[in-house]
Amino acid sequence: MITQDFQQKLSEKAKQAEAIVYRFLPPESGYQKTVLEAMNYSVEAGGKRLRPLFMMASFRLFGGQGEIVEPFMAAMEMIHTYSLVHDDLPAMDNDDYRRGRHTTWKAYGEAMGVLAGDGLLNYAFETALKAFDVAASEEYPRVISALQVLAKKAGVYGMIGGQCADVEAEKKQIELTEDRLLFIHELKTAALIQSSLMIGAILAGASPEQADKMERLGYDIGVAFQIQDDILDVIGDSEELGKPVGSDAKNEKQTYVTIHGLENSRKEVERLSKEAISLLQELNGDSAFLEGMVDYLIDRRK
């Protein structure tokens, strides 16, 4: 159950995370001013800042202190943002609007849309590398490990891999099996949540086993979120969701619900959600906020 108190806390923490992300955005000057403006326009378009929030919460859960996590929080949001910027391109989803504003390519032209996405992805790594400037040399292995997770989960064995499988499924070039569908949900949606939770833990000095648990937690949250999305498409409130109910069916889109039916889909969300909560409780830390996040993201029908 999501309380008003939690909503308040979430909104405060999201503002804090956003302020951290903004501090790492590049100044808009020089002959390359336009691409810098387009990058910042994209990040400043808003959003729930869920990934930096997850990272910060995981960092705190494992006792992390200091600024070392901040460049990674900003880098994660830049990666998430670049994926939206390229997703909106005419070559991909061809979207003109996002969150009530023109998409980046619509505002700055298609060439700048490509370059702003590239710029954000590249700048994410430039930014994450700044963690070395505030790390003690004995912390280097943590930063290195965090960088490896960041790169892997954003790339062809993470988000980009999921995008590829999704693009092919949407074009119906390839039959969408359950295995492929879960691959897409895991890589396209869960990967950056896994990465955020893992990086927070690693930078705080968590053990490899604990980082593995965070990876599992990210899977549960990401996949449950996606299945819940499919369920809400069938039964949900169109106003709250911001897209017409039943749009998947109209588009003949294969989803977890079309494969398994509504009841089994609900059971799977329930199972994933319970697993997520028990993973958090096993850690014996102050996981109240992260448990609230699981509730908030998965049990959206409440």
Add this chain to the structure above:
Amino acid sequence: MITQDFQQKLSEKAKQAEAIVYRFLPPESGYQKTVLEAMNYSVEAGGKRLRPLFMMASFRLFGGQGEIVEPFMAAMEMIHTYSLVHDDLPAMDNDDYRRGRHTTWKAYGEAMGVLAGDGLLNYAFETALKAFDVAASEEYPRVISALQVLAKKAGVYGMIGGQCADVEAEKKQIELTEDRLLFIHELKTAALIQSSLMIGAILAGASPEQADKMERLGYDIGVAFQIQDDILDVIGDSEELGKPVGSDAKNEKQTYVTIHGLENSRKEVERLSKEAISLLQELNGDSAFLEGMVDYLIDRRK
């Protein structure tokens, strides 16, 4: 003067560099197979492998040994390749052919063209991070510094910044001053050469002053190469260049030659080329191969 002996050596070294790059390409399997194929197709399209060659030569010049440079050589070629893949997109230059084969988007579709470029850029960082696996912990600061150079020179303060200024100049949205032209040449062309030379030096343990000299050397080579390109467009042999002579004039393209005239442009190439050679000779190492590269790239009229 470019001897047959040098040509032979260059071609051997390019093959060696290419073999190293190929070893780091991802296997083509999994549900994301198509994007992996598109990435490898792009890298395997050929090219002179100049950037990894520069990196290896600089690494050797400063006494570097071992494998630590190899992931960076591969990463550099992946970054160069992704920039071509995105450059060829309909949203940018809209090219169907490169080196006699279909461009990536033409072979795999536009969405895959975007994703393959993203995949290569991201995989470049995944690959460069592998240097930590073969580095002793006292070499971590070198690898960190090399990563910082890699990221900066590829991004908005390097290649992408140059692309942005170039896109705007080509659309004639903004007047092309000499200052802006040199900015484009430096960032779009020289940045990755600078980065290659600097990373080779840094990984071999060169001092910051020596790395600065390599940055200057990369500037001289990159900018001289571009001005020479503009000169050859006016006077050159169209067969050797592979593009019709005078195409810049036909496109009313502003170049160094249109701004300064042929004679002054030649003098500037001469000056940059001499500076490059004397920078190399100041190092008192075995710089014969790099001097040959300067000759080969700049004095192409010989």
